[in-house]
Amino acid sequence: MLAIVKSTALYGLEGRLVQVEVDVANGLPSFDLVGLPDAAVREARDRVRAALKNSGFDFPAKRITVNLAPADLKKEGPLYDLPIAAGILAATGQIDHLKLLPYVLMGELSLDGTLREISGTLPNVLVAREQNLTEVIVPAQNANEASLVQGVNIYPVTSLNQMDRFLRQENEIKPWQADITTLMTAHHQEYLDxxxxxxxxxxxxxxxxxxxxxxxxxxxxxxxxxxxxxxxxxxxxxxxxxxxxxxxxxxxxxxxxxxxxxxxxxxxxxxxxxxxxxxxxxxxxxxxxxxxxxxxxxxxxxxxxxxxxxxxxxxxxxxxxxxxxxxxxxxxxxxxxxxxxxxxxxxxxxxxxxxxxxxxxxxxxxxxxxxxxxxxxxxxxxxxxxxxxxxxxxxxxxxxxxxxxxxxxxxxxxxxxxxxxxxxxxxxxKNTCNARLKPNEVRKYCHLTIDARALLAAAFRQLHLSARAHDRILKVALTIADLAQSEIIEAAHLAEAIQYRNLESKYYLS
Ligand SMILES: [Zn+2]
Incomplete structure (x- = not known):
């Protein structure tokens, strides 16, 4: 029988939905993983087998084929342990396939069937949300991080058995809520002063x-x-x-x-x-x-x-x-x-x-x-x-x-x-600053007093500043004017900006 479980994969911070397809057929007992898995995914085979057995489930002595689709996407990491294990349980009728359908699963398994934390939970849950999938099962250790994503129900689980009871509705798990206000205001990292x-x-x-x-x-x-x-x-x-x-x-x-x-x-x-x-x-x-x-x-x-x-x-x-x-x-x-x-x-x-x-x-x-x-x-x-x-x-x-x-x-x-x-x-x-001004923006926003303009011209002659230094001096002068709450760049602002560029001559760099 075939079972399909949803999970996610990342490339950079972007990601895609991954279908974990598990087929259990009669034949010589085997356990194959396909779909460009790396060494970590191959190791998943051993972990999944042991986790299922040690959790009291039946590991079928049949031909098991697991395909992580799409095949062209490189997948890594142990986060597919949980969806693979769930897929085997569903394909062998040990859990109800229909009950699994709404969920996106991610998590690494220990050999005893407990779940381990994974890296990349937050970006992976964001991928699920992009796909309008709102029910996500994650290792309990990653629940806080996962629940930072708004509009998604996060179900933290500690073991395969707990997930099994949850899907059978024998064990209620409430969606985990992060208290964002508390997280934002809690002082757990002090800056040096x-x-x-x-x-x-x-x-x-x-x-x-x-x-x-x-x-x-x-x-x-x-x-x-x-x-x-x-x-x-x-x-x-x-x-x-x-x-x-x-x-x-x-x-x-x-x-x-x-x-x-x-x-x-x-x-x-x-x-x-x-x-x-x-x-x-x-x-x-x-x-x-x-x-x-x-x-x-x-x-x-x-x-x-x-x-x-x-x-x-x-x-x-x-x-x-x-x-x-x-x-x-x-x-x-x-x-x-x-x-x-x-x-x-x-x-x-x-x-x-x-x-x-x-x-x-x-x-x-x-x-x-x-x-x-x-x-x-x-x-x-x-x-x-x-x-x-x-x-x-x-x-x-x-x-x-x-x-x-x-x-x-x-x-x-x-x-x-x-x-x-x-x-x-x-x-x-919202998210900008003077350092990122483009050359045309420098011309547009840097207004100089007559004195400042004269000083700039003199500085170029006397300090042999490069043309490229021109924009940088103006950007810094604009920041100094901003600190002084001044609409226009005055000679004093410009003079300070110039002094932050005079190393070239002193250190024989020009
Ligand atoms: Zn020296």
């Missing part, structure tokens, strides 16, 4: 400007000047994620298997800091079954590259297109997947190979040539996508101990939020 940073006024200001306009930033300074401390505090001054944005971030983390059962919703801005030995695939995503990379895990948050010149050149270059487009596209023979990657890039590096060029306390032993070579490992086109360049000086110990704690993140964040609101009203878009 800018108040911890004493001194460093210029760096604090630059981070505020970067946050206000969503600008990428490169910090240059000797070891121990606090670049990492500063970077780690950036997510805390960015505006809060909306529920929709939190869902976006959660989908990616779910797919990567990084969600914690008790914290099903990632509502904090991500902060990802891959090591400089990271491969291209781990940064932008990839693999046989493509996985999101660090840049996508940092979506709507911060990607921090410490010691940026030490990263592999191909890995750094792979960031260029995603930085421009806000999306990562991975091509495979059979398919192309896309992951979102709207991030703020924060780079940090020493000023030179020895680390002490321009330091107030130690002498640099490098030649201009070495300094130039070191920083030019960050290629021009990549550097071009970084709007703010910031020197982080060493703060003397006396100064550190004398200073009051810095301004707290909550206060800075209010100014950042006000500046972002101006940008969103100006562009009529």
């Amino acid at each position: 800018m108040a911890d940073i004493r001194g460093q006024e210029a760096a604090r200001r630059a981070l505020e400007v970067a946050a206000a306009g969503g600008h990428n930033i490169l910090m240059i300074g000797s070891p121990g000047t606090g670049k990492t401390m500063l970077a780690r505090r950036l997510p805390g001054i960015l505006p809060d994620l909306s529920f929709e944005e939190a869902i976006e971030v959660t989908k990616i983390h779910s797919l990567a298997g990084l969600l914690k059962p008790n914290y099903p919703l990632v509502k904090a801005r991500p902060f990802r800091a891959p090591h400089h030995t990271a491969s291209t695939a781990s940064l932008v995503g990839g693999g046989h079954f493509p996985r999101p990379g660090e840049i996508s895990l940092a979506h709507l948050g911060v990607l921090f590259l410490d010691e940026m010149p030490e990263f592999r050149k191909d890995a750094l270059e792979s960031l260029r297109a995603p930085l421009e487009d806000g999306i990562v596209t991975i091509s495979r023979v059979s398919t192309t997947v896309a992951y979102p990657a709207q991030i703020m890039l924060v780079g940090a590096c020493n000023p030179c190979p020895c680390g002490y060029y321009g330091d107030s306390q130690r002498a640099c032993s490098c030649t201009p040539n070495q300094i130039q070579r070191y920083l030019s490992r960050i290629s021009g086109p990549l550097l071009d996508r970084i709007d703010l360049h910031l020197e982080v000086p060493r703060v003397a110990y006396q100064e550190l101990s004398a200073k009051e704690p810095g301004e707290p993140s909550a206060v800075i964040k209010k100014r950042v939020q006000a500046a972002r609101r101006r940008q969103q009203e100006r562009l009529g878009l």
